[in-house]
Amino acid sequence: MSKSYPQSICVFCGSSSRVDEVYKAAATEIGDLIGARGDTLIYGGGRVGLMGLAADATLAAGGKVVGVIPSFLQHLEVGHAGLNELVVTDSMHERKRIMYERADAFVILPGGLGTLDETMEVLTWSQLKLSDKPVIIVDVNGFWQPLLALIEHTIGAGFTREENRGLYKVVDSPAGVFDVIGNWHAPEGDLKAKWL
Structure with missing residues (x-):
């Protein structure tokens, strides 16, 4: 990526607190890293x-935090x-549009249906060449193996092209996220080939 730091990192993750501590620790870690x-x-x-x-972790580590929330949840x-x-x-x-526009990269932590929705939309935008920003799936404790x-x-059934594996990278902890961002190259390819 050619963009200089500081960057805006969009994190998709769950809003449930009824989850394993390993997922909570990953959320705190990514916040610590972004803030630091x-x-x-x-x-x-x-x-x-x-x-x-x-x-909270981003703020505590000295970073800036921008939240985007629909009024009914507010x-x-x-x-x-x-x-x-x-x-x-x-x-x-509108929430998703603003988050996508303001982000330089997308980090996917464990989450539920909302996280899946956000993830699949940003991958679809990447597939359609509407975005060339990094998408990093943080596979904490193998959480995302079923999605992968x-x-x-x-791909095997012919609905997704093999080169679309390049639309995202997978790391097993937040510590690997920023190396991926720093070395990101958006996949090349002819958009028309999607339908041929």
């Missing part, structure tokens, strides 16, 4: 679950009140 580098965390704006842990009082910036949107679609197997299944 002087980078900015872009995330979904919540104060709960892995989201809240990543935000009204449920799950919005984080201690951020540098909290953007309140009218819809989930599903992607391989779509």
Whole structure:
């Protein structure tokens, strides 16, 4: 990547607190790393679950945090009140658009349906050449193995092209994220070949 630091790192992760400590530790670690580098965390704006842990750790380490949250979730009082910036949107679609526009890279931690939605959308944008930003899946404790197997299944069945494996990189801990970002090269290929 040619962009100079500091960068804005968008982290997709779960909002549940009813999860294993290993996932909580990964959220704290990515926040520590982002903050220590002087980078900015872009995330979904919540104060709960892995989201809240990543935000708190980034702030504690001296980084900046920008949350993007739809108004209906803000009204449920799950919005984080201690951020540098909290953007309140009218819809989930607008939330994702703003996060995507403001991010220089995407980091995927364990999460649920919302995290899956965000991940698949950004991968689809990459496939369609709407984005060439790094996408790093952090496979904490093998959490994302079923998703990676599903992607391989779509390749094997002919629905996904083999070169689309290059749309993302997989690391097993947050410590590997920034080497991937620093050495990222967006995959090349002819968009028209998707349909041929």
